[in-house]
Amino acid sequence: RIVQDIADRIEPGTRFLLDGDPSGEENDRWNLLRTVGCAAAFLITFILELFGIIGHETSAIVFIAVFVLAGADTIVSALRGILHGDIFGEAFRMTVATVGAVLIGQYTEAAAVMVFFSVGELLEDYAVGSSRRRISGLLDMAPKVAHVETLMGVKDVDPESVSVGDVISVRPGELIPLDGIVVRGSTELDTSALTGESIPVTVDTGYKALSGSLNISGTISVRVTDTFHDSTITRIMEMMQDAGDKKAKSERFITRFARYYTPIVCLLELLVAVIPILLGMDAKDWIYRALTFLVLSCPCALVISIPMTIMSGIGCASSHGILIKGGNYLEMLSQVDTMAFDKTGTLTEGRFSVVDVVSDERDLIEKVSSALECNSNHPLAKAVCREFGGSDLTAEDIREIPGKGMSGVIGSTMAYAGNSRLMSDLGFDVDDPEGRSSIHIVYDGRYLGHIDLEDTPKDNAKTTLSELKRLGVRRTVMLTGDKDSIAKDVSSRLDMDEYRASMLPQDKMASVEELIEDSDGCTVFVGDGINDSPTLRRADIGISMGQIGSDTALEASDIIIAGDDLSKIPLAMRISRRTMSIVKQNIALSLGMKVAVLALTLFGMSEMWYAVIADVGACILAIVNSLRALNL
Structure with a gap:
């Protein structure tokens, strides 16, 4: 009862059924039989009158009966709307238009409009239901047992x-x-x-x-x-x-547009009815034209099809392992100007390998580094742990030093593992090999040496960046904590526009803020969804790669790409652009058909039932067109 009261305040006549309620199918069956019966009665009577087999009085009685039977639900909804103060509801407008047609003796028109409207409602319900089932079929993957x-x-x-x-x-x-x-x-x-x-x-x-x-x-x-x-x-x-709650600009525009469209068309309808009569023109003819305007005053094609198109695009992306958290992000993807990337694990394989150990105490440096690094999730640390295995030394009081390395106590001795910046803080002036990443080890106040590692760009990184350029991304930037020589080497191999090296997490976020200021459109940051959470949140769009099961990635990112395939980024952009293209097509189709029929009506070249056909037809075509966004 509470739900029904709330629904009636929003859309009078809305009917709720409990899950599994058989009355839903019975009601649908009754509506179908009633609509088919009314349509058949109307068509047969129209043909019989056309050929003079029955008279005008007989056909008028049948047409009025068809009008009442086919429009019963619409008339009841209109009365409920009046009780709730909804004078711009679709049911109210349709009822006023058809009752007005009856009052001026246009019985055929009144019956035809209600029959076509009922048929249109059935087709719309089928199209909407079909599209929702297709979308939910892509998203409903939850096992039941x-x-x-x-x-x-x-x-x-x-x-x-x-x-x-x-x-x-x-x-x-x-x-x-x-x-x-x-x-x-x-x-x-x-x-x-x-x-x-x-x-x-x-x-x-x-x-x-x-x-x-x-x-x-x-x-x-x-x-x-x-x-x-x-x-x-x-x-x-x-x-x-939840993606449906984050509306695209186009969805918000349509909501605002619908708020003004109906009152404006109703005002035009009033002017069309009153002004010609004051000028001495035929009252019946202009009232009829005004009533036809009223039929065209519903923007349902836009209100239904635009959100459906957006959700279809999101559903399409999800079928490719691209999870988009809202229509706003899907729309923004079509307007990307600048794209920044984390290096390790995003542009590169993120699987470092040890290529050299430079130390006079190799056995000790391996044990100390393993004792520390096997407690870290950093890609460099994982490579060291993988290469040297476990250590017979145990580190305690282990602490991460953001952007520099880590420390720990082995026995009673302090140990450090990190980059040249950490070494500088400790008072050691060290150099890194050109084009390599290095982990420097300090133990008991002594510099033991360094472990050199290499990472390679992903196979499709260069082609992906080239495709992004073809899609209109003006600027590609690599942000990395690695030293300049490594960043320069990777950036050059991938033909990136620029790179920024030796960056701490806060430096990356500051760089993204700077890129946003300099961008002519949307700024995207692509990272791993774990180490770059603040930067992902700061970008216009944060995209995380490969962290489908990570709480941090799901919370910090606007788009999550399952797996580590970079080519899904341009794929997401193509899905976005195709979806927004379909949105524009639906807007043009819906408004174009309405404006055309409004113009024809104004010049007396359109019948009321043409208006209904145009209105319902535009809605059905827009809904069917929106389903194209499900496939790419």
């Missing part, structure tokens, strides 16, 4: 009731319902619903299994690490559903 392993056997339960630590069984052909770690079995996972990648991923014991992935081959047991509400698939779906 989880097989929990218990001492009594396997129990099927709702995924929402599964607790962290429970072990669930996932069979071939099933979706993984919750995030977890594989504890038994091995299989291949189809992660295309999350990443857009069609190549299966092989997982074994100890591997992370993300919810929403499809198990292809073997049965696996997964120990749950996140509740259903915290799992990847749930957070992605919530994010996509």
Whole structure:
């Protein structure tokens, strides 16, 4: 009752059904039968009168009956609208126009308008329902059941009731319902619903299994690490559903436009009815034209199709593993002027390898570096840990020194691992090899030497940047904490416009602010979604790469690209531009048809039912056109 009261204040006559309520299908069936029956009665009567088989009085009775039966719901909605003070509602305008036609003796017109309007409503409902099902089909990936392993056997339960630590069984052909770690079995996972990648991923014991992935081959047991509400698939779906709340400028414009369009057309209708009569022209003819204006005063084609087009574009992007958090970001992607990139892991592979150890105490430097670096998630630290393995030394009181390195206590001895800036702070004047990254080690106040590492650009980095240029991105900038020689080398190999080296996290954010000031359009920052969270938030659009299961990435980024494929960035831009092109087409189509019929009506060259056909036709064409944004 509360929901119904609220809905009636927004749109009188809105009808709510409980999920699974069979009366919904019965009501749809009744509306279809009634509309088809009225349309058949109207057509038969029209033909019989046209050939003189029945008289005008008989046809008038049938037409009035058709008008009342076909327009019953519309008339009731109009009366509800009057009670709620809604005099610009579609039902009210349609009722006034057709009742006016009856009063001036245009029975055929009144019946035709109500029949066409009812047919149009059915077609609109079908088109909207079909498009929503297609969009929700792309986004609704949540599994409906989880097989929990218990001492009594396997129990099927709702995924929402599964607790962290429970072990669930996932069979071939099933979706993984919750995030977890594989504890038994091995299989291949189809992660295309999350990443857009069609190549299966092989997982074994100890591997992370993300919810929403499809198990292809073997049965696996997964120990749950996140509740259903915290799992990847749930957070992605919530994010996509929330995307509708972040309106594109075009959506906000249409909302404002609709607010003024209907009153203006109604004012024109009043002028069309009154002024000619005051000038002594035929009152019946001009009242009829004014009523036709009233039929055209609804901007429903725009109000329905524009948001649908935006959501279709977001749905298309999600099918390619590109998660866009709002229509505003989708629209802004079509206006990108400057794009800044983090280097490591974004433009480069982010998988460093140790190429040299420069030290007179190689064994000690390996042990000290492992003891410190194996406690860090930094790509350089991971490379050192991977190369040297664990250490028989244990570091305690480990501290990250942002943009410089880390420190720790080994035994009772202070140790440091970091770049040349950290060494400078410690009083050591060191040089880095040209074109390489280095980790310098200080132990017990002594400089032990440095470990040299290399990273290489991703295979498609250069072609992606070239394609961005072709799409109109004026300026590409690389922001990195690496020294100048490394930044210069990578920037040159990728043909970037500029680079900025030796940057701390706060320096990157300041650079993005500067780029925004200098930009003629939208400024984008692309990073890993974890180490660059403040910079991602500061950019007009923050894009994170490869962190589909990361809380930080989902919160800090406006767009999340699953996997590390850079080519999805220009793909996202193409989806954005195609979507906005369809938005413009729908605006032109809807307004063009209305303006054309309004002009014809003003000069007495249009019938009222033409107006209904134009109004409904524009709406249906715009809705169908919006579905094109689902595919690229």
